[in-house]
Amino acid sequence: MTELSPVLDRADQNLSASIDRMFDLVRIKSISTDPAFKDDCRKAAEWLVQELTTLGFEASLRDTPGHPMVVGHHAGATPDAPHVLFYGHYDVQPVDPIELWEDDPFDPKLKELPGGRKIMTGRGTSDDKGQLLTFVEACRAYKDVHGALPIRITILFEGEEESGSPSLKPFLEANAEELKADFALVCDTGMWDTDTPAIAAALRGLVGEEITVTAADRDLHSGLYGGAAANPIHILTGIIAGLRDDTGRITLEGFYDGVEETPENIKASWETLGRSAEKFLGEIGLSEPAGEKGRSVLEMTWARPTCEVNGIWGGYTGDGFKTVIAAKASAKISFRLVGTQDPDKIRDAFRAYVTSKIPADCNVEFHPHGGSPAIQLSYDSPALTKAKSALSDEWANPAVIIGMGGSIPIVGDFQKMLGMDSLLVGFGLNDDRIHSPNEKYDLKSYHKGIRSWVRIITALAK
């Protein structure tokens, strides 16, 4: 029951219905960071439970203090078949600025671009609803043909990935026995390019902090008080500006503890990938690398830690002008971590630095937004080897082993709490505009993504 080609054929035949199902899921506005969409998150979870149940999974919605988890179990062909945990997330990013979307983000469309490339538009098509469904649809094709699955599969879908996964660790802890498998399959990453699949073996960690600086006990007229009263925007901008030195290095004490230089042979292999600064930055309308001087953009985004301000606000931001000194100003700041940088130590160093910059008559409040260390996976595990081979069979080019600039905290949690390594396979593309207006997922990503999972499941069963 591991014959491959009829399953691939079946996946092809199912494609039109697979698209319809994905669009059904994208239409559900499951924005996890905004409490206004709480019910929609639950609806998305219920939809997934229903789908998994239809496929013969023993599936259920599991309540958490935040948005619910979806857990499904399916037996393998034999009791000693390999057991994998597949992870994805059904929540999506907010859609602001909404005016920049060409289409309604929650009314997905299949479009053909000039040249014939077909894309599916909408929030979550790529991150991560379309991606997680590649696996579900692969299971469907397998069952349609063989009536069973060759390996034992546990599925975990989360609804808080875009808001720091506050419920995930407690859930893993409480359900460790149920969720533990031989290893995990995580589908939340991308292709190297449209013809080259990729498996990510290094991921940066993340520390998120929101800070609010408070000065006077009210908004002030800048004519009456300007020059004498503390302005929290000045304090905040001074703090942010002081986080980097002129060479692009982060100035926090001990920040580079645990950061090692990338081995020369790894750097050499990355150089063959052809991702120049011109090409990488040119795609987004830029040309000059903004990070540490003397490093390639792949190093900057895969192998070096960084600090980004993700949002800032204070004072009058409407039309016209208001000569006000605000009572407070805020920023959302995140650090990307590599190697063995310790999220807790970095958070502490950041808070100590900020506190040291606050005048005696002003105040600062900190609000944490998640923290996870970086991940470095084994380059030569049997699962990785099988998956690399299966992917190379499906796509025009062989699969490549890469690093990742973004954090997937779940990989660290699986490692730490369930003792499992993860295999990071995904079919997103750099131009998918995830987290931005006009998110899309290529039809080719979806279709060949489904076929890729059919091949990987088959390979893992052997």
Next chain:
Amino acid sequence: MTELSPVLDRADQNLSASIDRMFDLVRIKSISTDPAFKDDCRKAAEWLVQELTTLGFEASLRDTPGHPMVVGHHAGATPDAPHVLFYGHYDVQPVDPIELWEDDPFDPKLKELPGGRKIMTGRGTSDDKGQLLTFVEACRAYKDVHGALPIRITILFEGEEESGSPSLKPFLEANAEELKADFALVCDTGMWDTDTPAIAAALRGLVGEEITVTAADRDLHSGLYGGAAANPIHILTGIIAGLRDDTGRITLEGFYDGVEETPENIKASWETLGRSAEKFLGEIGLSEPAGEKGRSVLEMTWARPTCEVNGIWGGYTGDGFKTVIAAKASAKISFRLVGTQDPDKIRDAFRAYVTSKIPADCNVEFHPHGGSPAIQLSYDSPALTKAKSALSDEWANPAVIIGMGGSIPIVGDFQKMLGMDSLLVGFGLNDDRIHSPNEKYDLKSYHKGIRSWVRIITALAK
């Protein structure tokens, strides 16, 4: 017909109706910076035309490209009676953050505080609707008693003072002959304290600029691009942080050209006013002067130029966290000017500085928000001497001659375009919370303000 005491008595008798009229005007939501309130601004102008007409003024609403002007003319007792131009503005500041208001900002209330102090609450009660009505109600009392006014009065009410007065200069230019008087009375300033009236003789100028820094052509995922792609919030915060040095001085080239040290005798007189840093800042919950080191808070706010960021925004500012690198970030920045600092030169120096800090692959846009030089009025004009005496008769303490930290660009415009000096008399108090939530005007300010104008009009007629 210049007998004083019956007019003062009449002002007292009118007070209850005067309050009702002020509340009618405050109820009109004439926020000039927000296009949504365009019709309300017109409504406020129409209301004033109606009131002035009732008082025997030849009054009319005058359209401009922005909000309309109100102009009224009233003859004096004799053809050679002094002629004054009275100026006020009927537009008000926005009300955000609205959640900090204890009462609806546009539903004014007369409240008695513990201890018996009576206040009138609402946006514009102090800045400037209540203030301009002190003069209108003084005229009313005068006419009620004498059937005429002793001096010739032209009134000009503007509707764009809170948004940089874009239509004012063209209007003054086009109507110079009609508006020119012997001197102007401007009622948009404050008392020294609750018992001490003040005449302002020095006012800081203002240059306002909005800047928007643009980097990538879209919002980016900070995991995928963080460390390599320019972050416009970093660029903007670096620009703002670089505007001041460690001693609180502004770093722009040539910024201090035209700034002179305040004469020692003036500084000495200010020191007798008893406004310590502890007291001035203590009232707003602060304690440490934030401006140039080694100067008093009166110097900082009256006699020294400064730079304030009035608003900043960029990236994700909603609930939760979004790991985004924004495509752009903006700030509203203003400079307060003194002496003979040139607004145009300072705007140019600012733009040159900002432009020099923008990486080659990023952009910046500038949007000007008004500019006016500082004003230094004569300390010994006859009008000032008469007004000082009249005010000293009304209030418990003699009037004081002070500086002002805020800009009243109209004073410069009157000087430059109509060749008129201005007499700056107002009855606001430091705790009026103008431009902030819970704006109020003391009933005493309103009542004795009306009586003060009765006295000043009478004194000027002699």
